[in-house]
Amino acid sequence: MDQNHNKLRLFIGSCFALLVTSLTFAMRAKIEEIFGPVEDGGIFGMSKEAIGWAFSPAFWGFTIAMVVGGFIIDIVKTKTLVWTAFILQLIGAVIFIMAKNKEMLFLANVFIGLGNGSVEAAFNPLVATLYPKNKSKMLNRFHVWFPGGIVIGSLLAYFLMDKMDISWQIYAGLLFIPLAIYGILFLGQKIPETERVASGVTYKGMLNAIGAPFTIIISMTLMILLAINVFSLPAGWMYLALIGIVSVISLMEARLIHKESVIFPIMFTFMLLTSSTELVTTQWVNALLSNAGVSPMLILALITGIMAVGRYFAGHLIHRINPVGVLLLSSIFSAIGIYALSLFNSPALAIIGAIFFAIGVCYFWPTMLGFTSEYIPKSGALGLSLLGGAGFVSVAMFLPVMGRIMELNNTKIALQSIGVLPLILIIGFAILFVSYRNKKPVEL
Helix, strand or coil: CCCCCCCCHHHHHHHHHHHHHHHHHHHHHHHHHHCHHHHHHHCCCCCHHHHHHHHHHHHHHHHHHHHHHHHHHHHCCCHHHHHHHHHHHHHHHHHHCCCCCHHHHHHHHHHHHHHHHHHHHHHHHHHHHCCCCCHHHHHHHHHHHHHHHHHHHHHHEEEEHHHHCCHHHHHHHHHHHHHHHHHHHHHHCCCCCHHHHHHHHHHHHHHHHHHHHHHHHHHHHHHHHHHCCCCCCCHHHHHHHHEEEEEHHHHHHHHCCCCCCCHHHHHHHHHHHHHHHHHHHHHHHHCCCCCCCCHHHHHHHHHHHHHHHHHHHHHHHHHHHHHHHHHHHHHHHHHHHHHHHHHCCHHHHHHHHHHHHHHHHHHHHHHHHHHHHHHHHCHHHHHHHHHHHHHHHHHHHHHHHHHHHHHHHHHHHHHHHCCCCHHHHHHHHHHHHHHHCCCCCCCC
């Protein structure tokens, strides 16, 4: 590492950038009630449907920025993408505070979504570049600040708005604090280029490492169209069928057309399932656990708190059983947790289920990125961006499916339906573990 690169300063700045991202998730959850119907205590009287429309860019904008960022980061340079993320988040925060109708709220979330996606596109490969010998460990520590920020944002909402009756604009204005900090930390710093560029791997080599770039990009475009409701599929099981079709075609493209390894297409498919297991469940936690006998928001705080602690200490676990072993255990704990939550008949069982679920989903996102960075390093920043983009577009795609299941059935059926995903992952990661248990990370 060049002595002009202040590794610790850049890492801390990266963490504050992700903190801004996670705070926007917590703030949307709280501010939803401010914009909601007047009869429910809202100020602006917007319907739930209108609020959902206004919040939607936070997810598909995130995906678009991540994927585009992955393709261009090595062309425009990491530094440019870092400051693009900062400016987009800044503009989004300003419009967010000024919003008084669904159009302004929508516009705010366009900038916030694009900014948050740019954060993932820029800082995941930056952390991997800063710590080439400890990628999984440091990516887990970096991603501490996603659940950590949700805990912070939830507690601030409780104390500032619920207890002290401070206006929502002041609460939302707290975004400017971590924004200013990470802007100052990166100001004047020399930011290293991605590991792929530094190692001399060509752009074509990066595309080849993806294995099935055409299938993956086309499928993500299709999923974005599903997420923004350009069209929809008539049944929930068809969304899983779509993922299965994407998996088969991507494997065929990798082996038959490009003559490349199929490992990245496999991890891409798994990312669609791991992210939905985690984020679809937590986004619907209020509705799913409304009758648990304990505040769903407290359960969410418990889940995200456990996730933050677990990610910080993930290095020891990964060192002992390798990344795929961690992902296999995560799938098992997630399945147990979701099944327990579906059967809760007391606050105690709901809390126990939440603990198992939190331990399970804790390591999914960062360890998926860590595995890709360590075992498919030639995929570079594009590989990390495609995985992250896949994670968010799958959440946007499955959220309404989960809502539809709850409307037609009940929360027990809804939880058991989402519980199918970790069961599929258990089988997939078990097979992958057998293949990778003795393999060492690949060095460029």
